[in-house]
Amino acid sequence: MPEPKSAFDATYPCDFYEPAELFEPDQMYTIPEIARLLQELEPDAEVDPDTEAVLIDWAIPWVMTHAEDLVIAEPLEEDGPGYYGVAPHAVEGKAGGREAGEGEEESEDADPQDGA
Structure with a gap:
């Protein structure tokens, strides 16, 4: 059942980490590890x-x-959990935000014949 905001002593911004801030670039994590x-x-x-x-x-x-x-990544064992890690473009774009990752994606689609 919804509650009025006035029922709470305080509210806070819903601010979460970006993957490049949360993960070590060379590690893979399970959902429970990500949760922690x-x-x-x-x-x-x-x-x-x-x-x-x-x-x-x-x-x-x-x-x-x-x-x-x-x-x-696929589970290491047949009945094991899946693993997640930060994508290389997200780490490379960490200093420049999402724009760096987006530009990288566009370059992959560029036609090699155009000299781009």
Whole structure:
């Protein structure tokens, strides 16, 4: 049931990390590890199952929202989890924001015959 904003003592900006800020460029992470990182915890931090479920509920939409700046790998074991990492273009564009990554994508589509 929705609650009026006046019911809360305070509200805060909904500000999340970009993948290049959250991940080490040479590492791949599972959803539970991403959930911990989003809460400024170590990827292997112990959390109780109920807390982990809530953290994962927040992490899944974050992964979907940032999909263009992520890479994914097959599970290491048949029944293991998938792994996510920051895409190279997102790391390279970290200093320049999204525009650097977008320009890189356009250059891949350029016609080599045009000399571009």
